Amino acid sequence: MLSKKTKYGLKALTYLAAQKDKQPVQISEIAKAENISQKFLESILLSLRKSGFLGSKKGKGGGYYLIKDPKEVLMTDVMRILEGPIAMVPCVSLNFYEKCADCPDEATCSVNKLMLMVRDANLEVYRNNTLADLIA
Amino acid sequence: MLSKKTKYGLKALTYLAAQKDKQPVQISEIAKAENISQKFLESILLSLRKSGFLGSKKGKGGGYYLIKDPKEVLMTDVMRILEGPIAMVPCVSLNFYEKCADCPDEATCSVNKLMLMVRDANLEVYRNNTLADLIA
DNA sequence: AATTACCCTATCAATCTAATAGAGTAAACA
DNA sequence: TGTTTACTCTATTAGATTGATAGGGTAATT
Incomplete structure (x- = not known):
């Protein structure tokens, strides 16, 4: 079975990849759009950031964004x-x-x-x- | 991850398939040969029998045997x-x-x-x- | 300086896995 | 006929993992 972690992680990545601009997207927005427990998603995005897929920005207007080109x-x-x-x-x-x-x-x-x-x-x-x- | 159940089941099936004659093989023999917990193997062979892969014979000289041709x-x-x-x-x-x-x-x-x-x-x-x- | 939103630790119930124990039952053979 | 052999079944268990939640801490914008 595919874990929920992977499932959610993939959904979040594609959500970010589908963004037109490269502006950071808040965790809460992704969680809401993809029906994911926000706290759980936090930990997943964190591990994706630590492994070099995502970047993050703190403070107002912050959030996560894709570092590389989706291709x-x-x-x-x-x-x-x-x-x-x-x-x-x-x-x-x-x-x-x-x-x-x-x-x-x-x-x-x-x-x-x-x-x-x-x-x-x-x-x-x-x-x-x-x-x-x-x-x- | 592949479960031990599947791993053991596959090993048992190939062990039976490798038999020259179609004589029943005892659980204990398979368990010993393949380093499997005998009791755990029992339940696996039982489910393989119930699903039509294996036949069994009770009493002395009994054991499990493959029903179909391995091919x-x-x-x-x-x-x-x-x-x-x-x-x-x-x-x-x-x-x-x-x-x-x-x-x-x-x-x-x-x-x-x-x-x-x-x-x-x-x-x-x-x-x-x-x-x-x-x-x- | 206050707000926003990421960051981190800890905890928890539920589930699954692998293994074990012990008793029961059917078939073979002397 | 009776005993042995080996399959059959139920129950229990420790341990690991998963998915979710809570709560506070920290850094960067405005």
Whole structure:
């Protein structure tokens, strides 16, 4: 299951990407428009800022804004920040690799074999889609 | 993340598929060979039996055995039983469709759009792989 | 200087997962 | 026929995670 964090994060990103000007948008505005718990959204936007997707401005007229061009924001990066590893098992993860404690041999492991194919299929989708593609 | 249930279930299925004869294999043998908690494996095999993948035989010399030819066992069916919906959000699920409560319009929803592509990519993998493919 | 809106910490109920325990039941075999 | 074997079922549990909420703190505009 996709977590609400990722769901909300994606919605917020596309909301910001759809803005005509680059003016900051208040959290409250996004939360209201997308039916998201404002406090929860705060923490999500914060992590998106810390990972370099968003900028923020404090004080009156402040809010969050997209740093890069939506065309430059790859879904691989977004998903890894919001949802975590793209792979369904650590033993096939590119960025979060870990050996399975119980599995004696990856080369002959059926789970490894299947999940490797699944990972590649997912990567293919995430690599070929940017934030801009989700709006059009 | 792939649940342990699915992981163990897949391992058990491939273990049974790799058997030369069609003789029943005891739970304890599979559990030992694949490093799985026996009691947990019991419940998994039970659900695989109830959903038509496995047959069982009680008493001495009993155990579980594969009902169909491994070539006929599609990963789509296995995954749906073990892991649940293939889609990451209910609003793009073929077999478990549900409208998102918070989303006003699927047609313009960015999450829907992305997850639809992800679902199709995953389906492609699961449809093109059978239990037999995981052994070879 | 006051307001606005981001920033951070802590807490919480609900849910899910993985594992375990223990008793029950059906089938095989001597 | 009776005992053994191994599947079947119910219940319980600790632990982790999720999603949400509360409340105060801080920095930057006006």
